[in-house]
Amino acid sequence: MAYRVRDLLETPHLRLTLEAGTDGLDKPVTWAQTSDLEEPWLYLAGGELLMKNGQTLTESARGQTALIRGVAANGMCGMVIGLDSATPALTRSAIALADDLGFPVMTVPYSVGFASIGRAVADAAGSGRVAVTERVYNVIRQSVSSSPPANVLAQLERDLSCRIAVLDAATGAVALESSEPLPEDLREAVTDEIDGRRGAIPGVLHVSVGPHRALVVEVPDEEPTAVVTYAFRGPTTDMVHLQHLASAVAVLLAQQNARREHERRIGAEVMGQLCDGRMSDRDGDREMAERGLDVATSCVVAAEGVSAAAERQLHLGLGRRAIPHLLLRRAALLYALLPVTDHTLAVLNQRLGGEAIIGVSDPLGVPSRAPVAVREATWAVRVAVATSSQIARFADATIFPVLRDPEEARVVVGRVLGRLLAYDTAHSSDMVRTLDTYLRRDRSLVQTAKELGIHRQTVVYRIQRIEELTGKRIGDTAAIAEFWLALRARDMLTVPA
Structure with missing residues (x-):
């Protein structure tokens, strides 16, 4: 009793x-x-x-x-x-x-x-409290040992005599695959309450709307997460049970995140085959469809300045919001294949941080166009860097029409930079890189030397040698325009390995 x-x-x-x-x-x-x-x-x-x-x-x-x-x-x-x-x-x-x-x-x-x-009170209620707590952790132990994990959330609901939802704290979207969504009016009330507190959840939030009464607690996870208990079928779940429940849900989320990390690595292999042109249209259509990607509308996005931690946060954030995607890192750039909308771009900005620079290709159309789309995204991100923009689209960032055609771009690169490229190959030098850095740094000898990690006088010597090899004076406006165009064309054609 x-x-x-x-x-x-x-x-x-x-x-x-x-x-x-x-x-x-x-x-x-x-x-x-x-x-x-x-x-x-x-x-x-x-x-x-x-x-x-x-x-x-x-x-x-x-x-x-x-x-x-x-x-x-x-x-x-x-x-x-x-x-x-x-x-x-x-x-x-x-x-x-x-x-x-x-x-x-x-x-x-x-x-x-x-x-x-x-x-x-503890003597009177202790035995029941311990029993419920033990059942909660027994359920978690079973979920860890079973493969694949069962829907343990239903068992937790039975043990705690209430409904349980695990949500993204910012959007109210389902965060745990086995969780059911909240009734819409309750979901809005929960997210409004959390938003009103600027994302900070105290020990427990009491939320009531219409016939619904809910208790909300924070879950320790890589993404802002909340567990919501509602539709109580007996005495309200107490604070100690809620804390144990939050710890249990954190274990379930860690299992889910591990599965998603495995999926990310498999997806990177698929993305690599697409980007290298090693996958037929038929196989590409199948692989993309299995991952919920529409080949007609998906774009390649290139991002510069993305840390490994931010890459993981992006993967989890996109998965949390049910945005289909593939990710692939090559050298300093992170590539993503995903549907590009205002919503997905907002998620990219949020998860990658303000330091990331983003370039967006034209829609893929067919899987075999992936290598071209990668070059488009790479070129667009270079344009964003050059123009101090955070996001540049290949469709909108055309500087000269010649750069819209890869074959024409190759002609420009060969004609303007051909001797420098050949010299670098023969002498293992960095003339092209020095020229690019010099122009990007507004022809500052000091800034160029600092970025390249060389002496200022070495920069002077290299600039003189570049002028000798190309027959152009870098101080001439026409020469600067040609060099700049050729360097950006080379960016478009160069995909990191």
Whole structure:
């Protein structure tokens, strides 16, 4: 039988005195918790007996009624106020409100510590609490040992007598594959509450909308995640159970993330074959369809300045939002094949960070066009770097029409840079790289030397040698234009290996 507020009052050694709220004496007590916060329910799940130091009780009727209304509305079963010489008296309006709400308010003498009340509640509820906690971790142990993992969320729902949803804290989208989505009105209320707190979730959020009442706690995960319990079929899940549940869900998410990391590596192999032209249109159509990618609308995106950690965050973030994708890192660039929309670009910006520079190809159309799309994305990201833009699209970033045709681009590269490329090959030198850096650094000898890690005088010598080999003065505007165009054409044709 459930331990009730009435049982506490009838325990002689606790010496509790009922001040108000007689109609609520049959409420079950799940736990006893001390708190002197103004909003203690932010760290209580419901069903707890709140124990409050009398010295921290406000004297004002407004403050006392606000406290009683708040704890009652958020599911506390009652409140005990510790008496001492500084404890203010309960106001008539506070007593009247507690009576109207059927919310028991009790006092306890100074000589009886809160520990005695807490022990009485713990002794009465302890066996059931331990049993539920043990079942939660048994379910997790079973999920770790089974392959493939079973839907353990349903078992957790049975053990905790409620529905459970695991959501992305920012969007409210399902974060755990076995989780069902929340009812839409409740999902919006949860995300609005979290957004109103700028993404910060306290110990527990109490969210109510229409017939729904939910408790929300944070889950430790690489992505902002929340677990929501609702549709309670018995006493509300208490704070300790919620904390154990959050830890259990973190284990399930870690398993899911490990599976997705494996999928990312397999996807990188597929992406590599596409980008190298080693996959037929038939095989490419099949591989892309299996991953939810529409070959007619998917684009290649190249990103510069992406760390390995950011790459992992991107993969998890895209998966969390059900955006189909393939990822492949080559040298300093990260390539992604995915549908490009305002939403996906927003996710890219968010997950890659403000330092990343992004170039977007034209739509793929057919799998065999992937190598060309990679060159388009590479060229677009170089244009973004040159123009100080964060995102550049191949379709919009044309500087000269000649650069839209790879064959024409090869002609330009050969005619303008051919002697330098041949010289670099023969002498293992860096003339082309030096020229590119010099122009990108606005012909600053100091900045060029710093980026290349060489002496300033070495830059001077190389520039003179470049002029001798090409027969062009770098100070001439026409020569600068030709060199710049040829270098960008070379970018378009050069795909990192």
